[in-house]
Amino acid sequence: MTNSEETETKNPILVISRFNSILPILFVSIVTGLGVGTIDLFAQSSDQAPVGKREVVSRIVDRNGAEIERSLTGRFGYIYEQVRREATEIIGIEEFDSGGFLIETTIDSDLQTVATDAMLDQVAAVEKHPAFTGQTLVEYQEIKEKHRGSSSIARLPAPKYLQTAMILIDNETGAVLAKVGGRDFQDTMFDRSEMGRFTEGTIFTPFVYAAAFENGFFPGTILSDTPMSGKKVMLGSLSGNLGEWGAEDVNHRYEKTVTAREALAKGKNAATIRIGEKAGLQNIVALAETAGLTFFGDLKKFNATMLGRNSSSLSEIAKAYSIFPRQGATLKSTPIISRIRDAKGNTVYKNPAVESAEKAVDQYTAFQINSLLVDSFKTGTAKKAREIYGLGDYPVAGKTGTTSGFTDNWFAGYTSRVTCVAWIGFDQQREIYSNALSSETVLPAWVKIMNAAAKITNPQPFQPPSDAVKVEICTDSGELACEKCQETSVEFLRPGSSLKACHIHDPGL
Numbered sequence: 001m002t003n004s005e006e007t008e009t010k011n012p013i014l015v016i017s018r019f020n021s022i023l024p025i026l027f028v029s030i031v032t033g034l035g036v037g038t039i040d041l042f043a044q045s046s047d048q049a050p051v052g053k054r055e056v057v058s059r060i061v062d063r064n065g066a067e068i069e070r071s072l073t074g075r076f077g078y079i080y081e082q083v084r085r086e087a088t089e090i091i092g093i094e095e096f097d098s099g100g101f102l103i104e105t106t107i108d109s110d111l112q113t114v115a116t117d118a119m120l121d122q123v124a125a126v127e128k129h130p131a132f133t134g135q136t137l138v139e140y141q142e143i144k145e146k147h148r149g150s151s152s153i154a155r156l157p158a159p160k161y162l163q164t165a166m167i168l169i170d171n172e173t174g175a176v177l178a179k180v181g182g183r184d185f186q187d188t189m190f191d192r193s194e195m196g197r198f199t200e201g202t203i204f205t206p207f208v209y210a211a212a213f214e215n216g217f218f219p220g221t222i223l224s225d226t227p228m229s230g231k232k233v234m235l236g237s238l239s240g241n242l243g244e245w246g247a248e249d250v251n252h253r254y255e256k257t258v259t260a261r262e263a264l265a266k267g268k269n270a271a272t273i274r275i276g277e278k279a280g281l282q283n284i285v286a287l288a289e290t291a292g293l294t295f296f297g298d299l300k301k302f303n304a305t306m307l308g309r310n311s312s313s314l315s316e317i318a319k320a321y322s323i324f325p326r327q328g329a330t331l332k333s334t335p336i337i338s339r340i341r342d343a344k345g346n347t348v349y350k351n352p353a354v355e356s357a358e359k360a361v362d363q364y365t366a367f368q369i370n371s372l373l374v375d376s377f378k379t380g381t382a383k384k385a386r387e388i389y390g391l392g393d394y395p396v397a398g399k400t401g402t403t404s405g406f407t408d409n410w411f412a413g414y415t416s417r418v419t420c421v422a423w424i425g426f427d428q429q430r431e432i433y434s435n436a437l438s439s440e441t442v443l444p445a446w447v448k449i450m451n452a453a454a455k456i457t458n459p460q461p462f463q464p465p466s467d468a469v470k471v472e473i474c475t476d477s478g479e480l481a482c483e484k485c486q487e488t489s490v491e492f493l494r495p496g497s498s499l500k501a502c503h504i505h506d507p508g509l
């Protein structure tokens with residue numbers, strides 16, 4: 001594997017998308033220096049307000065009616081700020097200023113607590129990796145401490161420590177159940193789960209396979225698993241072969257041929273490009289856009305897009321992944337405010353009900369991807385989840401995401417009920433550490449969050465469409481298995497699909 005940081009930072013698209021995410025941080029550090037309390041519009045209790053004005057405090061409650069702490073510190077800081085911002089946009093800042101509103105959110109406070117603790121503990125653990133050389137949170141806190149109480153606080157540099165973000169949504173409505181916007185709202189107000197755009201890396205690859213399955217291929221399709229020239233993809237090292245960082249294994253071995261099922265679950269980069277070329281880049285991009293991703297500049301035209309050269313936000317990735325447990329149907333949004341009532345209890349805003357949404361893939365493709373991403377936890381890049389990290393015994397599907405320069409580590413996955421996307425990386429474009437793999441840096445926290453969500457949401461098995469055709473295929477030929485075939489897998493096809501008998505092992509040929 002090679003570190004391609006130099007080539008990546010030269011790409012203008014990437015630099016722009018990173019820079020967009022850095023600008024608000026610079027701004028935030030200035031605001032923070034002035035004191036974040038100055039933006040607290042909810043601080044309207046009668047003892048603080050001018051006489052005759054702002055007598056009633058607005059309240060924010062979670063989805064169970066429990067009050068969310070009105071604080072920019074702690075586990076709810078980013079949520080508090082997003083809700084405050086959206087509520088003022090909905091109601092109008094002057095109206096809102098009169099106070100007395102009850103803002104009902106979609107947040108589950110228990111899941112928020114688990115999710116925040118899991119991500120913050122995880123990112124702190126990554127900082128302790130022997131190969132980690134970046135600024136640590138503790139180092140930044142020491143710098144901050146030196147400026148405390150002094151006029152130089154306004155010149156406090158923006159933090160450069162490792163960051164994290166996470167979003168957990170309800171698959172039925174898209175409602176945000178929990179989210180983490182960063183490690184410390186007081187250091188940077190910039191919400192990485194909403195506004196951050198980070199290089200997708202191999203988190204993108206399910207959309208390559210989904211496009212293939214929509215265009216004549218299926219999980220049994222045989223792909224060549226042999227080295228590919230780096231020039232074909234222009235990602236990672238351009239001399240020599242395309243790296244296999246997506247396999248999450250520094251000792252990756254080529255297997256000559258693999259099925260599409262194996263290639264996705266095991267995170268094979270070259271094989272992904274091969275099926276992607278068959279599916280057609282335009283089809284892949286169109287599908288991903290329908291699912292909710294946004295592409296920038298010329299990236300739609302290059303093979304590197306198939307391995308996640310594009311940048312996305314966590315909420316976009318969550319929306320896009322949710323098409324698979326939603327049988328192909330897309331989500332319009334990921335709301336966090338469900339209703340706002342005024343001081344008299346009248347509803348002044350209600351999040352519009354979810355309309356019947358457009359389909360990004362059909363139900364057969366959706367099930368096929370579900371089935372492949374379940375394999376990630378059995379034989380693929382996420383198998384440590386059950387072997388080491390304590391993932392519960394419930395139906396779950398997911399995918400690691402690692403970039404060629406190890407700058408961004410992701411895990412995205414779902415049950416039938418919820419979808420969770422977790423990310424670790426720097427706000428600046430830099431390597432987390434050499435060969436940082438998402439199965440080690442992000443997956444342990446993702447498992448904790450999903451275990452907590454599973455306890456209260458009762459996930460159901462992913463079921464094939466009732467009219468799908470069940471077949472047993474030979475994984476050497478990708479054709480119907482016969483008695484002599486050695487390795488086989490069960491696949492579900494669209495009605496009307498037909499396969500030949502295995503030409504390698506069938507005695508009749």
Ligand SMILES: [Zn+2]
Pocket residue numbers: 474475476477481482484485486502503504505506
């Ligand atoms: Zn066979």
